[in-house]
Amino acid sequence: MILLEYSGPIARGIGLTLVIFAGAAFMAISVGTLVGLLLARSKLALRAVLRTYVEVFRGTSAVVQLFWIFYVLPIFGIQLPAVSAAILGLGLCFGAYTAEAIRACILQIPKGQFEAAMALGMRRNQAFRLVIMPQLVHLALPFIENIAILLLKATAGASLITVPELTFTGYIMNSATYQTFTIFMMLLVVYYLIASVVTLLAGRARRSADRWANSVRA
Amino acid sequence: MTIWDWAYAADILPVLVQAFGASLAITFQSFAGALALGAIFAWLLENGGKPARITGAISDFIRKTPILVQLYFVYFVLPDTGIVLSAWITGVVTLSLHYGFYLAEVYRAGIRTVAAGQVEAARALALRRITIFRKVILPQALPIITPNAGNYFIYMLKDTPYLSAISVVEVMRVSYRLGGDHFRYIEPFTIAGILFLISSWSASLLVGLMERRMRGRWARRTI
Numbered sequence: 199m200i201l202l203e204y205s206g207p208i209a210r211g212i213g214l215t216l217v218i219f220a221g222a223a224f225m226a227i228s229v230g231t232l233v234g235l236l237l238a239r240s241k242l243a244l245r246a247v248l249r250t251y252v253e254v255f256r257g258t259s260a261v262v263q264l265f266w267i268f269y270v271l272p273i274f275g276i277q278l279p280a281v282s283a284a285i286l287g288l289g290l291c292f293g294a295y296t297a298e299a300i301r302a303c304i305l306q307i308p309k310g311q312f313e314a315a316m317a318l319g320m321r322r323n324q325a326f327r328l329v330i331m332p333q334l335v336h337l338a339l340p341f342i343e344n345i346a347i348l349l350l351k352a353t354a355g356a357s358l359i360t361v362p363e364l365t366f367t368g369y370i371m372n373s374a375t376y377q378t379f380t381i382f383m384m385l386l387v388v389y390y391l392i393a394s395v396v397t398l399l400a401g402r403a404r405r406s407a408d409r410w411a412n413s414v415r416a
Numbered sequence: 417m418t419i420w421d422w423a424y425a426a427d428i429l430p431v432l433v434q435a436f437g438a439s440l441a442i443t444f445q446s447f448a449g450a451l452a453l454g455a456i457f458a459w460l461l462e463n464g465g466k467p468a469r470i471t472g473a474i475s476d477f478i479r480k481t482p483i484l485v486q487l488y489f490v491y492f493v494l495p496d497t498g499i500v501l502s503a504w505i506t507g508v509v510t511l512s513l514h515y516g517f518y519l520a521e522v523y524r525a526g527i528r529t530v531a532a533g534q535v536e537a538a539r540a541l542a543l544r545r546i547t548i549f550r551k552v553i554l555p556q557a558l559p560i561i562t563p564n565a566g567n568y569f570i571y572m573l574k575d576t577p578y579l580s581a582i583s584v585v586e587v588m589r590v591s592y593r594l595g596g597d598h599f600r601y602i603e604p605f606t607i608a609g610i611l612f613l614i615s616s617w618s619a620s621l622l623v624g625l626m627e628r629r630m631r632g633r634w635a636r637r638t639i
Contacts, residue, residue: 257613261577261588266609269601273419347480354482358581365485372488378496382489386481393480 211367225289230296238304255294268359284356299341332411343400425603435590449512454519475517491582507579522564526557566623
């Protein structure tokens, strides 16, 4: 059985896919939340810069960005290993998507709530932590879940810049054995399982975020 | 060594624009396919029963797996069953299927915005099913469907570079080859990026325009 024979490389491929996914997801969520929050503030000198970042990364393809980071950055003396290039490229790309989602969610929370919290004598960071944040998490989680699934699917693109992750491993196995159906079906099933776990975790996160929001209210 | 070589950039620009034409052609063909398949999938899903459950399961599977792997699957497995498609057709069929399932959800969300009471009222007025669909559901659903479908058009355009992996000649494949031939990657990849940027901006502008016109025109007609 070919899958058993190649179980070592497959396991390493899955591991690398998970590493890229986790790294890029962490980066996308941190960058995206920060940029989204800053963009939601009306007057800001940084705005033009952040807007440009979001527009450029959302307007071009993730594959183009990966190729640019892997093949062009070395010209400027920045030579990244393929895995880091993949994490950086996908993190920035999906960070831009996250920023747009966070900005849209923030705009849904009425401004009066923040003002009311201030009127009640809360400090700015208290108002943000106790009033805005729980609602933001509740509103943003479904978007984050969607973006996470898109990101997981985009990690396959890392194979195009020579990262030996799951898709790359499958491609190499196919060239060596031509067991096409078994190999590519296995890839699809593994991605599906990972995506299902992501969906499951996102559902749990949403429920516990709602409990948190309720406990703040009480 | 200069970082950006204008002469080289000007030299390769026509080739890249031509290759980007192929990317656009793939997107338009696949989007047409996805619009049609999406309608069929939406119809299957809304009708309920066993076909809806099976379609739902396939939809979930397709939407949770990478396009690149789906492309490899169709490109490498299908010939084993005796069906040999060109790389281009493989790409268009795969993109159509993948995005067809997304568009099915877009259609369903659009249809669901029309209150059930309206359809019942129209039925009570003895309007024909086709009339109800054309005069009651569509005018309200289309302004909801258009921006979301437009978004998927843009997503699809940005997914066309994956087709280079199954040897379709589109802008990324040509950029990569040019870069390798001349040992200069910055110009082709940057120009490719700018071409994507220009077209996704134009597309989102166009979608916004269509949405606004549609809202105005349909709203007047229904009142």
